[in-house]
Amino acid sequence: MSDFPPLKNDLLLRAARGEQTERAPVWVMRQAGRYLPEFRKVREDHEFFEICRTPELAKEITLQPIRRYTGLIDASIIFSDILVVPQAMGMEVLMNPGPHFPDPLNTPADIGKLTKTVDVNKELGYVFEAITVTRKALDGEVPLIGFCGAPWTLFAYMVEGGGTKTFQKSKTWLFQYPQESKDLLLRIADVCVDYLIGQVKAGAQVLQVFDSWAGELSPHHFAEFSLPSLQRISSGLRKAFADGSIPSVPLILFPKGANESLSDIAANAGYDVLGLDWCIEPDHARQLVGEKVALQGNMDPVMLYGGKDAIEREVKRVCEGFKKGGGTRGWIANLGHGITPGVDPEDLRWFFECIHKYSSAS
Numbered sequence: 001m002s003d004f005p006p007l008k009n010d011l012l013l014r015a016a017r018g019e020q021t022e023r024a025p026v027w028v029m030r031q032a033g034r035y036l037p038e039f040r041k042v043r044e045d046h047e048f049f050e051i052c053r054t055p056e057l058a059k060e061i062t063l064q065p066i067r068r069y070t071g072l073i074d075a076s077i078i079f080s081d082i083l084v085v086p087q088a089m090g091m092e093v094l095m096n097p098g099p100h101f102p103d104p105l106n107t108p109a110d111i112g113k114l115t116k117t118v119d120v121n122k123e124l125g126y127v128f129e130a131i132t133v134t135r136k137a138l139d140g141e142v143p144l145i146g147f148c149g150a151p152w153t154l155f156a157y158m159v160e161g162g163g164t165k166t167f168q169k170s171k172t173w174l175f176q177y178p179q180e181s182k183d184l185l186l187r188i189a190d191v192c193v194d195y196l197i198g199q200v201k202a203g204a205q206v207l208q209v210f211d212s213w214a215g216e217l218s219p220h221h222f223a224e225f226s227l228p229s230l231q232r233i234s235s236g237l238r239k240a241f242a243d244g245s246i247p248s249v250p251l252i253l254f255p256k257g258a259n260e261s262l263s264d265i266a267a268n269a270g271y272d273v274l275g276l277d278w279c280i281e282p283d284h285a286r287q288l289v290g291e292k293v294a295l296q297g298n299m300d301p302v303m304l305y306g307g308k309d310a311i312e313r314e315v316k317r318v319c320e321g322f323k324k325g326g327g328t329r330g331w332i333a334n335l336g337h338g339i340t341p342g343v344d345p346e347d348l349r350w351f352f353e354c355i356h357k358y359s360s361a362s
């Protein structure tokens, strides 16, 4: 493991441990993305996965929002995509402009086409390298978040072959081939464990698991299919923390839309922080999860199109919601999903300024 510059801003790490911070740390999902002109400029000359696979480019893009919002933003997230894991498992994934798998998993027989044993160092070493160079370049300014997709969300892409509104193919698998689905979900989870361990070894200081499609499942099926694979990931990491093979870092889970399952997730999934979407009020979420976990979120990303007054109003309202839920202890401010193209970067700056103003502990 390399020597890295000392961390100068540990707000996010403290909030993730459930501590009271002087104000809420803030970052946004997809903060290095198409709303930034400097991102679009790099994209003119480089394909999406080419950037992911080129550590210098991934580093540059990861740093773009950190440079633009110096002093306002409290975390960086490595530029990559959740779909690099299906690629590492032997699937072809294109981005044109959304994800497309030319050869998806149609039936369990197709599982045979996946790579038997995935060597993450060989397949995803480029991500580890990107993390190491980025962590050095950050010079301790803010912590660096590593991430992966949750097994259920990755499974849905691998079976559907791309985005979907109905989840018909992926959910049909759960009903028609429940055992094969569970086996595949755990197999994906095992790759995620190796991948996340590699990210921490490379310098990631926090990890986030994106279960973007958690809310597409009934609470019953979330508990049956997604939760065990999420537990497999957290327990694999906790084992590595305990035996000292990697430093212990906070684990964030973003189970988007699974609000009905929040108390079960808080009690049983094994994560330190739960990311919330905007469809639950902060005080209600706090009531459901108790004191066991920190919370992240949860403003509707669309409010960023509403102008400065609307942004200020929303931030104020959500800050009051967290305070009403028992205080801003253990709260990481974020959107309830990724920032979208077309947002004015100056409006995002205003969002950060409002969070600083309204989330202070006093």
Ligand SMILES: Cc1c2[nH]c(c1CCC(=O)O)Cc1[nH]c(c(CCC(=O)O)c1C)Cc1[nH]c(c(CCC(=O)O)c1C)Cc1[nH]c(c(C)c1CCC(=O)O)C2
Pocket (backbone or CB within 6 Å): 028, 029, 030, 031, 032, 033, 034, 043, 048, 077, 078, 079, 080, 081, 082, 083, 095, 097, 098, 099, 147, 163, 210, 212, 338
């Ligand atoms: C479901 C999912 C994906 N990727 C991701 C998720 C989980 C989070 C979520 O629910 O949004 C995660 C992701 N994708 C990206 C990051 C980078 C880090 C960050 O800044 O947050 C992260 C953490 C970059 C990206 N990943 C993608 C882009 C835009 C592609 C481009 O540059 O053309 C970026 C910046 C492409 C992508 N990648 C994916 C989709 C559906 C798309 C196309 C739709 C879209 O454009 O939003 C899969």
